Amino acid sequence: xxxxxxxxxxxxxxxxxxxxxxxxxxxxxxxxxxxxxxxxxxxxxxxxxxxxxxxxxxxxxxxxxxxxxxxxxxxxxxxxxxxxxxxxxxxxxxxxxxxxxxxxxxxxxxxxxxxxxxxxxxxxxxxxxxxxxxxxxxxxxxxxxxxxxxxxxxx
Amino acid sequence: xxxxxxxxxxxxxxxxxxxxxxxxxxxxxxxxxxxxxxxxxxxxxxxxxxxxxxxxxxxxxxxxxxxxxxxxxxxxxxxxxxxxxxxxxxxxxxxxxxxxxxxxxxxxxxxxxxxxxxxxxxxxxxxxxxxxxxxxxxxxxxxxxxxxxxxxxxx
Numbered sequence: 001x002x003x004x005x006x007x008x009x010x011x012x013x014x015x016x017x018x019x020x021x022x023x024x025x026x027x028x029x030x031x032x033x034x035x036x037x038x039x040x041x042x043x044x045x046x047x048x049x050x051x052x053x054x055x056x057x058x059x060x061x062x063x064x065x066x067x068x069x070x071x072x073x074x075x076x077x078x079x080x081x082x083x084x085x086x087x088x089x090x091x092x093x094x095x096x097x098x099x100x101x102x103x104x105x106x107x108x109x110x111x112x113x114x115x116x117x118x119x120x121x122x123x124x125x126x127x128x129x130x131x132x133x134x135x136x137x138x139x140x141x142x143x144x145x146x147x148x149x150x151x152x153x154x155x
Numbered sequence: 156x157x158x159x160x161x162x163x164x165x166x167x168x169x170x171x172x173x174x175x176x177x178x179x180x181x182x183x184x185x186x187x188x189x190x191x192x193x194x195x196x197x198x199x200x201x202x203x204x205x206x207x208x209x210x211x212x213x214x215x216x217x218x219x220x221x222x223x224x225x226x227x228x229x230x231x232x233x234x235x236x237x238x239x240x241x242x243x244x245x246x247x248x249x250x251x252x253x254x255x256x257x258x259x260x261x262x263x264x265x266x267x268x269x270x271x272x273x274x275x276x277x278x279x280x281x282x283x284x285x286x287x288x289x290x291x292x293x294x295x296x297x298x299x300x301x302x303x304x305x306x307x308x309x310x
Binding site: 024025026029035036038039040041042043044045046047048056057062090 | 177178179180181184189190191192195196197198199200201202203210217232265266
């Protein structure tokens with residue numbers, strides 16, 4: 001007996017995030033707050049063959065388009081992803097995620113003594129990209145370096 | 156331009172969990188500790204059409220077979236799942252998950268005062284199945300009813 005091939009039909013309206021760094025799809029799922037309870041089709045393929053990257057992840061989400069804030073977060077964890085907006089079964093828009101050189105208002109500095117955490121007045125967090133993979137960000141205010149795990153934990 | 160159909164090749168060796176209750180695949184993923192970093196192919200399809208259940212989830216995991224403890228946990232959150240062990244591209248074993256009437260040693264009673272949480276001596280937790288969907292378990296020791304969210308949080 002064979003277990004067959006999993007074929008997932010095209011989605012009518014939604015988003016396909018392709019060329020996700022291998023093994024990172026579940027981080028993207030977490031960023032998007034996907035838990036499967038909304039009822040739309042969601043397919044996730046991890047560590048599948050890809051001509052371009054060798055091995056990649058893919059995520060398809062029916063009935064959903066992404067906000068620019070969500071795209072910015074995704075860029076941090078998978079800077080080579082491509083985002084295709086699907087409308088009526090066709091790719092209506094294509095976005096290439098770009099790794100930012102400055103990251104503003106997305107993550108907080110983990111150093112409690114940093115002025116951005118003073119709590120007296122709202123301070124927008126600002127980080128500079130030190131390294132993309134593994135991700136390392138440097139705080140504008142206190143120069144503290146945040147490592148990848150500290151950043152991903154905030155999503 | 157079309158975005159095509161996602162086709163995921165057969166896995167050579169591993170496990171296919173089919174007929175997962177819709178929207179529950181990510182809970183199964185969490186139970187199995189899958190994060191995508193191990194490198195094997197993992198595919199997750201949520202809320203896809205199924206003749207038998209109407210809508211279901213499917214999970215395929217390359218290079219992994221499940222322990223009986225993992226199967227017991229999965230039974231709690233998706234009692235109609237079927238588990239196929241794949242070896243050399245073929246279904247080598249088929250298991251049907253069964254909802255247990257007694258649940259032992261899998262979850263802890265959330266009532267701090269329950270004797271099973273006394274900590275003086277090891278007490279194996281025992282619960283009786285009150286309801287399957289939504290899941291409700293009754294503690295053998297203190298009769299406390301645990302609701303689904305209290306149970307799922309422990310996985």
